[in-house]
Amino acid sequence: MPPSTRACGWTAPASALPVADVKIERALPWALIGAACLGSFAATSSGTTRAPFLIDIGRDLEVSMPLVANLVSVTATAWGVTSALGGWLSDRVGRRILLVAAPLALAGVMVMQALSASFASLAAWATLSGACAGAFMGVIFAEVSFHVEDRQRGRALGWVMSGQSLTLVIGVPLAALIGSMIGWRGWLVCVGGLSAAASLSLYLTVKPTAQAPAGTPRTTMRGALSPRVLGLLGTGIAERICYGLAAVYYATFLQVTYGLSLVALALPLAVFAIGNVLGTILGGQLADKLRERLITFAVFMVASGAAALVLFWWHPDPETSVALGFIYVLLNALGRPSLMASYAEVPESVRGTVMGLSGA
Numbered sequence: 001m002p003p004s005t006r007a008c009g010w011t012a013p014a015s016a017l018p019v020a021d022v023k024i025e026r027a028l029p030w031a032l033i034g035a036a037c038l039g040s041f042a043a044t045s046s047g048t049t050r051a052p053f054l055i056d057i058g059r060d061l062e063v064s065m066p067l068v069a070n071l072v073s074v075t076a077t078a079w080g081v082t083s084a085l086g087g088w089l090s091d092r093v094g095r096r097i098l099l100v101a102a103p104l105a106l107a108g109v110m111v112m113q114a115l116s117a118s119f120a121s122l123a124a125w126a127t128l129s130g131a132c133a134g135a136f137m138g139v140i141f142a143e144v145s146f147h148v149e150d151r152q153r154g155r156a157l158g159w160v161m162s163g164q165s166l167t168l169v170i171g172v173p174l175a176a177l178i179g180s181m182i183g184w185r186g187w188l189v190c191v192g193g194l195s196a197a198a199s200l201s202l203y204l205t206v207k208p209t210a211q212a213p214a215g216t217p218r219t220t221m222r223g224a225l226s227p228r229v230l231g232l233l234g235t236g237i238a239e240r241i242c243y244g245l246a247a248v249y250y251a252t253f254l255q256v257t258y259g260l261s262l263v264a265l266a267l268p269l270a271v272f273a274i275g276n277v278l279g280t281i282l283g284g285q286l287a288d289k290l291r292e293r294l295i296t297f298a299v300f301m302v303a304s305g306a307a308a309l310v311l312f313w314w315h316p317d318p319e320t321s322v323a324l325g326f327i328y329v330l331l332n333a334l335g336r337p338s339l340m341a342s343y344a345e346v347p348e349s350v351r352g353t354v355m356g357l358s359g360a
Contacts, residue, residue, distance in 0.1 A: 028156055029147045035201035036140045037163030039103055042194040043133035044167040046106055047075045047126075049175035049191065051251040052262055052269075053184035060184070061119045068119075071126050072248050078127045079134035086135035087142065087356015091349060095143045096206045098135055103199035106132035110192035114185040138356030143206060145344035145351065151288050153344050158284020158337040165280045165333065169273030172251065173266040180262045229346060229354060232294075236339055236358050239301060243332055246308055247272075250325060258318045268322045275326040279333025286338065293338035300335030304328055 050057075050071065058068040090098050109129045116122035141157060148156040179187045254260050254268055283300075290296050307328040315321045346354045 026149060026152070028152060028159075029144075032147060032205045033144060033156060033159050035198070035205040036144055036160045037166070038194070038201055039099070039136060039140055039198040040160055040163035041166050041171065042103060042191065042198045043106065043136050044164040045171040045175075045191050045194065046110060046129045046133050047072070047079075048167050048248060049171045049187065050126075050184070051172060051248050052176040052265055053179055053187070054252055055255070056179075056184050057122070061116075061122065063119045071123060072244075074123055074127045075130035076244060078130035079137075082131040082134035083138045083356045083358075084353075085356070087138040087352040087354070090139045090142065090352035090356070094208060095139050095352060096208050098139050099143060099206050100199055100203045102132050102136035102139075103195045103202065106136075107192040107195035107199065110188050110195060114188040114192075138358060139352055141340060141344070141358075142352040142355040145341075145355075146348060150341075150345070153341040154287025154293075154337045155284040157340045157344065158280050158287070161284075161333075161336060161340065162277050162280045165273060165276035167273075169270060169277050172273065173270045176251075176262045176265045176269065225354075229343075232339065232342060233354070233357050236343070239332075239336075239339075242305075242308070246311075246328065253312070254318070254321065257315055257321070260318070268318070268325070271322050272325045272329055275328075275330035276333045279330040280337065283334040283337040286334065287341045290338075293342050297335040297338040297342070300331050304331035304335070307331055 054068050054071075055065060057063075057071075058065050061068075086098055086102070106129055109125055109132055113122055113125040113129065116125060141160060144156050144160050145153050175187050178190065250272060251265055251269060254265060260268070286296055287293055307324065311321065311324040311328050314324075340358070343354055343358050344351060
């Protein structure tokens with residue numbers, strides 16, 4: 001600002017003018033966020049969109065429904081292990097190589113799942129798909145959080161999580177619809193194509209991680225994993241287990257309880273997923289506007305837990321269950337961005353590890 005300002009022939013001294021302490025907020029890196037959304041959509045679709053086909057897979061491979069349901073367990077276990085390992089590795093070799101290689105490997109694995117002739121083969125490839133997806137998710141959260149300010153992280157990470165949420169809005173209903181025409185094997189090939197596209201988009205948008213100058217002090221793992229961070233990680237893992245069980249078995253719950261077909265499932269699953277996307281986007285706004293992020297997270301987790309109890313214990317008719325599913329997932333998604341933004345507050349040198357552990 002100049003020392004004086006002239007207006008209508010009158011000169012005011014600078015000391016008489018109000019000084020606005022306005023901090024201009026940087027624009028969000030939308031290209032990176034878009035690629036991250038596509039990658040998270042593909043990674044989550046590799047497991048979640050299998051939900052409408054559990055009965056068909058069991059019939060095709062001549063195995064029982066409980067055995068097919070174990071695909072969820074093996075996928076989730078592999079996801080958790082590689083999420084922790086991938087995050088740790090990204091802090092040492094850089095994030096770009098993992099963000100490009102993991103979706104590309106996932107594309108090949110999904111095609112191999114589609115070609116499986118036995119349940120054992122399918123389970124092995126499903127385990128590898130979980131490993132590829134897990135190695136990706138924690139690292140992409142760390143990459144996006146690196147490129148935004150703290151007061152933007154709720155929104156930025158919320159948009160990335162919306163890619164996961166879109167798996168429910170678009171992925172599962174689309175899987176049910178397309179799968180009714182080309183079968184579960186054809187749908188897995190489609191997911192492989194999405195993964196390949198995600199790998200290409202990340203190759204174009206993610207830049208190599210800059211190396212810290214020689215002699216720069218590095219935060220140790222012991223220093224980063226304070227009791228507070230460990231408590232957050234434990235809380236987040238417990239929340240993801242509960243949410244994962246509800247989301248994956250929601251379609252089967254509707255099928256078994258009300259006898260819905262794959263085509264009839266499309267609308268209820270779309271309503272469920274819209275609640276997830278809406279909650280994630282609004283939750284990102286809340287995470288950046290409300291000072292106490294962890295209190296925000298806690299309040300919505302208690303509310304979503306109560307909604308889940310009502311959803312699975314009381315099911316008088318399909319319409320009521322669909323409405324309760326929407327309420328449950330909306331409340332759950334409203335709190336999630338606040339937790340992820342809290343994870344990102346750790347030092348950059350260990351952020352990948354912490355973000356990876358959050359998905360373990």
